[in-house]
Amino acid sequence: MTRHRRNPASISSIVEKIEGVIHSTKTWSPGDEHSFDVRYADVSIQFIGASGLPKMDVVGTADPYFVARIDDQISLVSTVKTNTLAPVWNEVWRVKNVPVTADLLVEVFDKDDGAPHDDYIGKFKTTITAGAKEAEIEGPLLRRSRGTFWLKIDSQPSKSNHECLYLFDGPIRYSRHSSPTVGILTNLDNNARRYFTWKIFVIGIPLFFRDAYQHWNVNYKAAQNIFQGPASIAVRSTIQAGHRMLYARKSTNGFGLLENAGGFIKLLHGATDSRYIGPTSRNDFAHRVKPAVYTYIISADDDSFRFSETGAAFFVDFASKHALHSNCAETVRYSGEFHPRPAGGWDNFNDDVPDDQVQWELIIDNNSGTYSPDSKMLPVLKELLEYNFPDVVVFALSHEDPELAKSREACRTYALKCREIQKEELQPHCAEGEVTLSHQAAVCGGGGVQ
16 A cells, blocks of 8 residues: 655644744853843753662562652653662653753652552752752651662753743653453453553644633533532542543553654554453454544643543443543543544455555544534644654544544444454443443542552
8 A cells, every 4th residue: 555655844834833933043051041041941851760769668679650840830750660779761851941940850659559649759859950960869757868860951042932831842652551441340351341541742732722722511411410510529529530540550551652653553553462452363453553433632731642442341331531531621622532544444445454554544533522622623633643643644523524424434344344343342331240430430439640
């Protein structure tokens, strides 16, 4: 199948939008913060690692991770390193338009998958001035040393316009959460009912969407039940508990970077872990792009793109799939559904063609009753996604567009006829003897740290 190449001119225009107007070509070095009009910096922070962390568990050592914040305006949560007191992260975080007076606060935790809260190890604070840094981690009691943290900061004068401060600039990171489905909760041997929830931190959301937010739909009955009236408090409590369970940070989560072409599409494979492939007859398709429909939101809280399969079992009994992903946020940047398809559509495809020889397309819409996103923002959504995933052709269609319904139906038909997906898997359902996630969330409160 012929690959369609993106027009370089269109990418250039988007890059110009991101970069803004070049203010100055003045050379700059650390220490120039108070010279001329240099007030903002573009920083790249490399979190190298730590040593000498205290043993936090009676059995084993520690499963450390850290949370970094710049002026409490933007944050990064690291991967979890298991069973070590000397973790090596080597994770990079790039942020544009940071005031040169900004502080970087890093807090270190020990992940405890079996507890509602993780153990706090300690913290340190430093400036964003360039250079290699060795920081002492201060514990909660009498500021006792609880280890040493190493990092390196590169800093350059910001050349972008300063309309958006503390602007995330990559790399694009994702986390994969093995969601607690109804099958797992009752220890049923049914791996086919395991589903993943994804969170991807994408670049440029404030620049593309600017001041556009989508408020919950005051005319939608299900949304009214969540956000309006005394009874809504209990409804939100259950949804938020379910959200915590879906996005809980565990040592078993998957983490990675989308640095290579095709990275996003690879996330949409039928399985990302052989343990979760399911029935043997599906093994041949486990590492191929799955013909499935996904529910998504773009968060207004942390600029993340969150999604999972629309047919995921954990959606059973929840008033709103989008509210479950948004943690009952009153506003989101955007929301709806999407599905991947090969160029020409699933109805013109066959599995004789390898996935790496296909030009993949992403069909994304505004099909969300909870937030009822403005269809006029669909072109902006298309630009944002194509900027972050330039190897994918994006079609952003209104939920009323007949082409959308046709493409979505072709996707589901292919799943049924060619991939041995069962019809009941296309929509959330509860099998006999299974306990729903909503019930589990209501009973347990959804313990876990995101």
